[in-house]
Amino acid sequence: xxxxxxxxxxxxxxxxxxxxxxxxxxxxxxxxxxxxxxxxxxxxxxxxxxxxxxxxxxxxxxxxxxxxxxxxxxxxxxxxxxxxxxxxxxxxxxxxxxxxxxxxxxxxxxxxxxxxxxxxxxxxxxxxxxxxxxxxxxxxxxxxxxxxxxxxxxxxxxxxxxxxxxxxxxxxxxxxxxxxxxxxxxxxxxxxxxxxxxxxxxxxxxxxxxxxxxxxxxxxxxxxxxxxxxxxxxxxxxxxxxxxxxxxxxxxxxxxxxxxxxxxxxxxxxxxxxxxxxxxxxxxxxxxxxxxxxxxxxxxxxxxxxxxxxxxxxxxxxxxxxxxxxxxx
Amino acid sequence: xxxxxxxxxxxxxxxxxxxxxxxxxxxxxxxxxxxxxxxxxxxxxxxxxxxxxxxxxxxxxxxxxxxxxxxxxxxxxxxxxxxxxxxxxxxxxxxxxxxxxxxxxxxxxxxxxxxxxxxxxxxxxxxxxxxxxxxxxxxxxxxxxxxxxxxxxxxxxxxxxxxxxxxxxxxxxxxxxxxxxxxxxxxxxxxxxxxxxxxxxxxxxxxxxxxxxxxxxxxxxxxxxxxxxxxxxxxxxxxxxxxxxxxxxxxxxxxxxxxxxxxxxxxxxxxxxxxxxxxxxxxxxxxxxxxxxxx
Numbered sequence: 001x002x003x004x005x006x007x008x009x010x011x012x013x014x015x016x017x018x019x020x021x022x023x024x025x026x027x028x029x030x031x032x033x034x035x036x037x038x039x040x041x042x043x044x045x046x047x048x049x050x051x052x053x054x055x056x057x058x059x060x061x062x063x064x065x066x067x068x069x070x071x072x073x074x075x076x077x078x079x080x081x082x083x084x085x086x087x088x089x090x091x092x093x094x095x096x097x098x099x100x101x102x103x104x105x106x107x108x109x110x111x112x113x114x115x116x117x118x119x120x121x122x123x124x125x126x127x128x129x130x131x132x133x134x135x136x137x138x139x140x141x142x143x144x145x146x147x148x149x150x151x152x153x154x155x156x157x158x159x160x161x162x163x164x165x166x167x168x169x170x171x172x173x174x175x176x177x178x179x180x181x182x183x184x185x186x187x188x189x190x191x192x193x194x195x196x197x198x199x200x201x202x203x204x205x206x207x208x209x210x211x212x213x214x215x216x217x218x219x220x221x222x223x224x225x226x227x228x229x230x231x232x233x234x235x236x237x238x239x240x241x242x243x244x245x246x247x248x249x250x251x252x253x254x255x256x257x258x259x260x261x262x263x264x265x266x267x268x269x270x271x272x273x274x275x276x277x278x279x280x281x282x283x284x285x286x287x288x289x290x291x292x293x294x295x296x297x298x299x300x301x302x303x304x305x306x307x308x309x310x311x312x313x314x315x316x317x318x319x320x321x322x323x324x325x326x327x328x329x
Numbered sequence: 330x331x332x333x334x335x336x337x338x339x340x341x342x343x344x345x346x347x348x349x350x351x352x353x354x355x356x357x358x359x360x361x362x363x364x365x366x367x368x369x370x371x372x373x374x375x376x377x378x379x380x381x382x383x384x385x386x387x388x389x390x391x392x393x394x395x396x397x398x399x400x401x402x403x404x405x406x407x408x409x410x411x412x413x414x415x416x417x418x419x420x421x422x423x424x425x426x427x428x429x430x431x432x433x434x435x436x437x438x439x440x441x442x443x444x445x446x447x448x449x450x451x452x453x454x455x456x457x458x459x460x461x462x463x464x465x466x467x468x469x470x471x472x473x474x475x476x477x478x479x480x481x482x483x484x485x486x487x488x489x490x491x492x493x494x495x496x497x498x499x500x501x502x503x504x505x506x507x508x509x510x511x512x513x514x515x516x517x518x519x520x521x522x523x524x525x526x527x528x529x530x531x532x533x534x535x536x537x538x539x540x541x542x543x544x545x546x547x548x549x550x551x552x553x554x555x556x557x558x559x560x561x562x563x564x565x566x567x568x569x570x571x572x573x574x575x576x577x578x579x580x581x582x583x584x585x586x587x588x589x590x591x592x593x594x595x596x597x598x599x600x601x602x603x604x605x606x607x608x609x610x611x612x613x614x615x616x617x618x619x620x621x622x623x624x
Contacts, residue, residue: 282608284463286462
């Protein structure tokens with residue numbers, strides 16, 4: 001177990017957050033330390049707050065080539081933590097392919113504790129080189145809601161997956177109750193390799209199939225169980241691709257007269273939006289976790305899509321507080 | 330630049346083949362001399378490292394590369410069917426083939442290579458790969474073919490082990506089979522102790538049967554291409570002659586060699602999806618109204 005007292009360290013980019021539950025049932029920070037270029041801000045606690053809110057920021061609003069950020073988080077039993085950002089995490093151009101900008105996150109979530117990490121997307125600029133590695137060590141009863149998404153870059157400036165390299169790895173490990181080795185539950189790794197200078201085609205752009213954003217949502221644990229079920233059941237009710245309407249005109253008219261449930265009206269509107277924003281998504285159970293993958297043509301389309309679902313389902317805001325979903329609103 | 334390296338690795342492969350054929354010729358000559366009773370000439374030295382195994386390794390190379398190997402690969406299109414449904418009418422098989430090669434190599438090939446290098450780690454490799462497959466459809470395809478390969482090993486290959494097979498690797502496979510049976514009888518848990526994914530099992534079995542690391546990687550990727558082409562023919566994208574033409578093409582050969590070189594040193598921790606939309610296509614296969622494949 002990590003000591004609640006941070007070791008005095010001045011390594012650039014290091015940071016630590018420890019959250020615990022106070023006797024009167026409110027989660028609070030017991031440690032928050034950071035070094036340039038990492039910056040952490042937590043608003044002063046409110047009386048009825050459902051979770052501790054921390055803004056994960058960087059000085060200057062982005063990471064410059066070669067920056068390293070290493071954040072360690074420990075959420076103690078029964079405590080809750082939400083992490084958000086203020087705008088995209090910009091990754092600036094690297095002077096060369098060997099200069100790697102790194103962001104590492106090492107999280108422990110203890111029994112009955114929960115972490116909600118819903119940041120803004122990472123925005124890798126043209127010729128940036130970025131490596132992100134996030135490991136989550138969860139106790140059996142811990143909960144995790146994790147969103148990791150990456151955009152095509154500064155599309156307003158014509159960038160369209162012009163990065164040199166991007167990789168994002170998310171690992172979920174189960175920590176055993178008594179001793180023993182942690183077991184890997186899930187390792188999601190997305191590797192985007194930019195084109196070598198001077199190559200003819202735009203291979204990475206072709207691979208991304210006109211998506212402006214690609215994201216992964218990972219859910220595990222009792223507190224996000226409802227949301228996981230919601231995604232799985234919405235996925236199962238998606239209209240079949242290539243299906244035809246075999247109803248006669250009479251039946252179509254009759255069906256149009258039926259008053260739809262609010263749930264069904266919401267779903268129809270969402271499906272319409274999915275079509276308009278070219279959203280492709282899938283949901284699956286992977287070894288006790290639920291993994292939702294999605295791609296959208298624009299960042300705003302993707303944000304609207306996921307925000308809409310979280311708002312409709314409501315459990316994240318209920319468990320972690322309204323502020324926890326501010327980045328997807 | 331890249332075509333140079335491909336050329337040199339191709340000519341390297343041809344040179345290896347020549348050396349090996351020469352060795353076999355010498356060996357055959359020596360045998361003939363022995364049979365003729367001319368024992369006064371000393372037998373020609375054959376490097377013992379690959380000498381006794383070579384011929385049987387080739388035999389198994391042909392067996393594992395054979396499309397009649399009963400893995401049931403014909404049932405899976407690795408996302409091709411879903412790709413067609415999502416991108417019609419702009420679908421292009423060569424484009425999909427490129428995506429699929431890149432994606433399959435970056436996500437699975439490191440596990441094949443690792444299992445060939447260290448068959449003892451088979452159980453762990455299988456479990457780690459299971460954690461890295463993000464969709465139900467892909468997992469089902471990989472496990473179905475892996476289990477079929479394990480059955481082929483159990484019922485067919487294991488009784489014909491080549492002389493030089495590593496006992497430790499054979500024991501590791503046996504141990505794996507035991508673990509797998511224990512899992513099947515205990516389906517209630519979320520976490521299987523063994524799943525039997527195709528990649529690691531292929532690497533371990535090919536290694537035991539004496540195939541070199543490069544051969545194993547090549548056959549593994551080539552089988553994937555063959556399965557895709559066969560699926561494309563059955564999805565009536567083009568006819569069998571066109572499929573053979575693509576299979577024989579320099580592009581496919583270079584494509585396979587390129588991804589093998591890219592993933593040769595990749596650690597399994599760094600294996601991952603290089604074509605993110607592939608996960609979506611494969612994951613959404615279940616959403617197709619009509620389908621002829623299982624993936």
